Amino acid sequence: MKKNKHVITGLLLLLSMAVVISGCSPKEGDSKQKAVIEKVYHWKMVTTWPKNFPGLGTGANNLASLIDKMSGGRIKVKVYGAKELVPAFEVFDAVSRGTAEMGHGAAYYWKGKNEAIQFFSTIPFGLTADEMNGWLYHGGGLKLWREVYAQYNLVPAAAGNTGVQMGGWFNREIKSLADIKGLKMRIPGLGGEVFKRAGGTPVNLPGGELYTALQTGALDATEWVGPYNDLAFGFYKVAKYYYYPGWHEPGTTLEAIINKKAFDALPADLQEIVLAACKIVNQDMLAEYMARNNAALETLINEHHVQLRAFPDDVLKELRRISDEVVEELANKDDTAKRIYASLKKYREQVTAWDEISERAFLRARTIK
Ligand code: CA
DSSP: OHHHHHHHHHHHHHHHHHHHHHHHSOOHHHHHHHHHHHOOEEEEEEESSOTTOTTHHHHHHHHHHHHHHHTTTSEEEEEEOTTTSSOGGGHHHHHHHTSSSEEEEOGGGGTTTOGGGGGGTOOTTOOOHHHHHHHHHHSSHHHHHHHHHHTTTEEEEEEEEOOSOOOEEESSOOOSGGGGTTOEEEOOHHHHHHHHHTTOEEEOOOGGGHHHHHHHTSOSEEOOSOHHHHHHHTGGGTOSEEEEOOTTOSSOEEEEEEEHHHHHTSOHHHHHHHHHHHHHHHHHHHHHHHHHHHHHHHHHHHTTOOEEEEOOHHHHHHHHHHHHHHHHHHHTSSHHHHHHHHHHHHHHHHHHHHHHHTHHHHHHHHHOO
């Protein structure tokens, strides 16, 4: 009897402990919050670059890895090279419809959607990388970019920059405008249109086909990016002259695009983390191009004896005149283009005045003999 009483007391004690424990369990709200914190988002990032392509593809890889680390593993991003999930030029549509949550490419690839979108990558005689970042982050550019992309269910972010590109590889010298006449050059986009009006024959070919096209004479010239990427393609073996500056791409901004629904579904801290990671990659890629271009240029000149040439001033002046014409035409296509160009043009005028007495004056001062 006494033993049974002990058993019953023990059971009652266990029961009361269970009540105490259940009373201590998190409230419903807390457990919901806990579930949100532990949720892991699995995203796909489709890109317009060959997987791991130096600078561009590796930049996309860095972005994915930063988002993972900065979020403490709460967002896992799997990167796909061009053609792995969708072809390069379908990245915009794939992210827009949610096939992938994220994409990495350049805005000028999507001019078929809306020609005004090109302003967010680069335009001939437009902005340098630093100037572009100033316009985007503090000059109203990013606000306009978000407004335009919202129509396509996308959130855009600057996520890389090549810096000033090179003018390209030529198998004959350009001493005057007459030398451009009939020249077959791979030069896409607005730069290609300018080149055409200057008398040349612009061609658009993917990067992988350029070497052979130069070698067989199907092309007389090609532009690609700058010394770092151009050295990797080996153009110095099939073209003699390397021209500067890259008037057609003075500081090409690369973009990350995020499906708006996927972005809106993230808690506020993760949204900030994704955007901050884009900003880091935007700066880091430019730093990488700066460091590697300068080392690659040295290799091209000293080891491969590349003939470096500057475009003559009168050629540049004429290309600039035509560029303004082409860009003004683009700006007059619709109200969106007009608003974006008005913002960019005003900023370019101001920043040009400042650059004269800052960057340009200093760079000149550093080399006065
Ligand atoms: Ca280029």
